[in-house]
Amino acid sequence: MPAGGRPTVRSRRLGTALRQYRHAAKLDQPQAAEVIASSQARISRVESGHATPRVIEVRLLLDAYGITDPEVRAKLEELAKNSKNRGWWLEHAEHLRPDYVDHIALEDDATYIREWQPVMVPGLLQTPAYAEAVIAGGPHCIDPERVDQLVKVRVGRQTKIEEGGASYTVILWEAVVAHPLVNVEIHQEQLSAILEIGQRKNVTVQVLPFSAGVLAGYSSGFYSFSFDEEPTVQAVAMDNLRGTSVLEGAKDLAAYANAYDLLRSSALAPDASAKLIRSILRSLKEDTPWSRS
Numbered sequence: 697m698p699a700g701g702r703p704t705v706r707s708r709r710l711g712t713a714l715r716q717y718r719h720a721a722k723l724d725q726p727q728a729a730e731v732i733a734s735s736q737a738r739i740s741r742v743e744s745g746h747a748t749p750r751v752i753e754v755r756l757l758l759d760a761y762g763i764t765d766p767e768v769r770a771k772l773e774e775l776a777k778n779s780k781n782r783g784w785w786l787e788h789a790e791h792l793r794p795d796y797v798d799h800i801a802l803e804d805d806a807t808y809i810r811e812w813q814p815v816m817v818p819g820l821l822q823t824p825a826y827a828e829a830v831i832a833g834g835p836h837c838i839d840p841e842r843v844d845q846l847v848k849v850r851v852g853r854q855t856k857i858e859e860g861g862a863s864y865t866v867i868l869w870e871a872v873v874a875h876p877l878v879n880v881e882i883h884q885e886q887l888s889a890i891l892e893i894g895q896r897k898n899v900t901v902q903v904l905p906f907s908a909g910v911l912a913g914y915s916s917g918f919y920s921f922s923f924d925e926e927p928t929v930q931a932v933a934m935d936n937l938r939g940t941s942v943l944e945g946a947k948d949l950a951a952y953a954n955a956y957d958l959l960r961s962s963a964l965a966p967d968a969s970a971k972l973i974r975s976i977l978r979s980l981k982e983d984t985p986w987s988r989s
Contacts, residue, residue: 704745704779704798704801705798705801705802705805705931705942706775706778706779706801706805707745707746707747707748707775707779708744708745708944709745709775709923709930709931709944710742710745710748710749710754710772710775710776710779711742711743711744711745712743712745712944713772713775714742714743714749714754714757714761714772715743717757717758717761717763718743718757718761720761721760721761721762723760723761725739725740725743728757728760731756731757731759731760732749732753732756732757734753748776748779749776750776751773751776751777753776754769754772754773754776755769755773758772771923771924783800783801783804784852785797785800785804785849785852785853788845788846788848788849791842791845791846791849792846792849793939793940795939795940795941795942796939796940798933798940798942799919799933799940799942800849800853802919802921802931802933802942803820803853803856803862803921804856805921805923806856806862806921806922806923807862807863807922807923807924807925807927808862808863808865808921808922808927809857809862809863809864809865809919809920809921809922810864810865810866810919810920810927810929810956811864811865811866811867811917811918811919811920812866812867812915812917812918812955812956812959813866813867813868813869813872813917814868814869814871814872814904814912814913814916814917815869815871815872815877815917816830816872816877817868817872817873817886817890818866818868819850819853819854820853820854820857820864820866821854821866821886821889821890821893821901822850822854822886823882823885823886823889824847824851825882825885825886826878826882826883826885826886827846827847827850827851828843828844828847829877829878829879829882830877830878831843831846831847831850833878857893857896857898857899858896860896860897860898862898863898863899863927864898864899864900865899865900865902865960866899866900866901866902867902867903867904867956867959867960867963868901868902868903868904869903869904869912870903870904870905870906870972871906871912873887873890873903873972873973873976874976876980880980883980884977884980884981887973887976887977887980888977890973891970891973891974891977894966894969894970900966901966901969901970901973902960902963902964902965902966902969903963903964903968903969903972903973904959904962904963904964905963905964905972908962908963911958911959911962914955914958914959915952915955915959916934917934917935918932918933918934918952918955919932919933919934920932920933920949920952920953920956921933929949929950929952929953929956930944930949931943931944931949932944932948932949932952
């Protein structure tokens, strides 16, 4: 059983894949259960992510489903091996919501991460000072010790990007960089950090300008994740006051992939985005109105 008695992101992904392959093979759950000499209830729990199959069971099921692609088999076997592994973030588990743990696990497994943020600088770009300011100033009363732990987790999440472990593309609404949500000095430091991070080969930063109009209200902020060599969206996460929601249905994934493509096509190119950020940063330092010139 996954840790804590609840499905993990990895166990859910494995279960979903096995269910899809079973359906494609036109087998029902009792037939799948016979393959691994188990019960229909166990197959149901595996497919819902509430139980983690052994690697040998994954191999037997994939044989029965006619899945011969070595890359697919290796990926699912790896999920079976790692579905219960403790990630680095679990040392902070007492300070983290279960849905936030799921979000971090998605980031940790992802090969491609795309993000749209119309309100604040994304966690994967935040400086420690900016992170502390937005966490402490949020709608929830958080004691200082927990704020410190959450900042450490936020900085820890950035290691994936710093080490080139994933391709990260982010679109920011112009308001995010033009209008400080925090102390101006902290905001200036944050803009400088965005410019520096945006120079990495695996990072693309684009700004959706005010001139895009109502498009900025097309969707609230969201993250999309891909786990393979190709950037096909396989999970979408969204933050809200109650936590983080993860979408994995085919229609949901297609809708958010299309939304991201629309936002990206209307955003400034990376070079033009960096020029705009530099202009805003310069105006903040001079305490004068900024322009795109």
